[in-house]
Amino acid sequence: MLEALSLAYRYTKQHPWIFKNLDLCIAPGEIVGMSGASGLGKTTLAKVLSGYLPPARGNIVIDGRSLPNSGPCPVQLLFQHPELAVNPRWKISKILGEAGEPGIRLLQDLGIKKMWYDRYPHELSGGELQRICIARALSETTRYLICDEITSMLDALSQAHIWKIISGLADSRKLGLLVISHHATLLAKVCSRKVKYFETEKSLPVQTEK
């Protein structure tokens, strides 16, 4: 179980709080959706939950243990722009292997072709790159995935394809997912539970059961 307890974050002491007293929990195999207006802190929350930013207050616990400082993090973040999440000077094969070689089964499920290995990121499409980022993020130690608008830049077929794979993997590997998206219909179809984000002084996400 991933638990965020009384999380609070602001950039520096001079900045206003982006969120305060935020509680969130995600169970293994559960897909939680989060929507809300732009620019209010959803991506910041995603970064705090996956260990990119340290929370100003509160903490994040996975099965009783806090996030590790070194070594692969069990919470992985997937970005909206896959072309920014890969080193443009690396070949695809190197990008895939950054977290350790992904399993053959996983690569097959994601439809990643061997002929891409020799190419550079700018030679692949957004959908293909996003699938590579997913393969990279799903190492053996990953338990939770945070998907920050991962298909909003993709066409309908790639989008459906990716969500089918991810929800399948969440099921088979018992991964907990937090899906951030504007797309209400998408969240309704993919998620088992939704969390709505408000921008108030004491940001308390209101849980709505589905």
Place this chain on the structure above:
Amino acid sequence: MISLTLDRRTRTLTIIFACLILFSGIFIGAWLYGEKGEITNLTMRKLPPGWGLPFGTDWLGRDMFARTLKGLRISLGIGLSAATCSAFIALVLGLAAATLGKTVDLVITWLVDVGLATPHLVLLILISFACGGGAKGIIIAVAASHWPALTRIIRAEVIQLRSSDYIRLSPRLGRNPLWIARHHLLPHVVPQFLVGLLLLFPHAILHAAGLTFLGFGMSPHTPAIGALLAESMRYLSTGMWWLAVAPGLALVVSVKAFDIIGNNVRALLDPRTLRE
């Protein structure tokens, strides 16, 4: 012209190759001619350029072509070694400023600002004088004053890199800082460094020539290009134009060749244009 019909990559490589041949020609030629430029021949004094004497002779009858070649070799040698030292200083300082924390960054940035604000020629003269002149003095002077601009570039590149998404996620995938520096940062920094180094050569060579011209460098007998130009000043009014034009032109052409190589290497190394 071949440049119109060849594709871009071939053209770039051809240009680089042509420049490299030019340089080898200079060094090999200087070696082949040996000390010919020192031989005085008073029966062949003050001859303008002609057959067998492409750059004419000077007031002591010395073959200007041989002297220019040797001078070019000396000047290029000094310039290249000084520029290389400078580039490595820039690499170390740039990386340090970008990765070792705020205080180090502050100190190095301040040094860069001081280096850029000081009048360049004054600094060069002071340092070469303080180091006792000669080739050693010039090399130290040029090396110690050309690193600020490249340091800034490398520092900016590394700072920008460190804030990119793919470098920030690397530790989350389990990689340690040394691995990240070697595999993520280095491939980006090396091309910048290489191009910066190549483009530093023209500056270094010209400044070394400038120093020898002003007389702060070598003994007047070594025909460094600057010295050749300085000597020729006296004879220009008597109409011996080839004494200045020949070494001057040679210097300009070699410096420009480095500039061309630098720009073409930069075009080759960018992965986006790599395949175009």
Place this chain on the structure above:
Amino acid sequence: MTLELYVNRNTSMLNICNLSIWFSSYTIGLRYQETRVIRDLDLSLQSGQVMAVIGQSGAGKSLLTGAILGILPRNARIKGRIYFKGELLDQGKLRRLRGREIALIPQSVTSLNPLLRIGVQIARAAQLGGIEKKEVKTTVHRTFERYNLQPTVADSFPFQLSGGMAHRALTATATVGTADLILADEPTSGLDPSTAHEALAHLRELADTGKAVLLITHDVEMALNIADLVAVFCEGTTVEVTDAKHFVGIDKLRHPYTRKLWNALPANGFLKSDISPLSFSGASGCPFHSSCEKKETICSERFPSLQATDQGWVRCHYA
């Protein structure tokens, strides 16, 4: 028969016939290869219409704007004909028309000059867009009102504006001039629903005043709100052109790719639909013949041209 014969060239605002674009790139060392990215693309747009070009994400759709404006990268080779208001376009004509009669709304707000104030940028766009110098001030003022931008915005720099305001300013730079054909490249990408609706509403408004709008987007549901026609793009070519109204159900959609696309939308089948990637066949014949139920020998031999049906046009031998 091709699209060209169906549409009266003289009444169309934009007519693209058999457009093909190749890119040459280096493989190893000095060898390079040419890849065809767009193949035999046909498109026709009338004034007052909004046509949404939807389909596969990738280099194809955005190249269309580059091709129409004549600003493709150096290593691109282009074949085919583009007619604007009945005239065949070439580089010379494009130099005159670019920005004045054909305008582009770029994808991201980073296209705004970060060093110039918004008022200055829009005024400059107006001038370059064909407005007389003395009319510029009033035109800019009117544009500001139309897009609900406060006068204070004119003195602001792009970074001082919110996302929505910056987007409206960006749209204004393209529409302030006299352009009759507006190309919008992914105008809603990265925007939240309300700003996206607003952006699209502006485009609809433009079409209602008689301009033609070519909307390139991967966001099908949003586009259907304002589009009159939809052109479906796949494997570098238009496979179907149909009325936007036909997108309410799968029965009016003819091409297998369009049907798959419709099914894959979150509001429809989505995860339950058949979204296995279509296998695309080799160079000759229809690219989809290996995954089509209706295939015959001709399908693997000849590349089909756009055929007219009562719902629109389909690139199929059996429309």
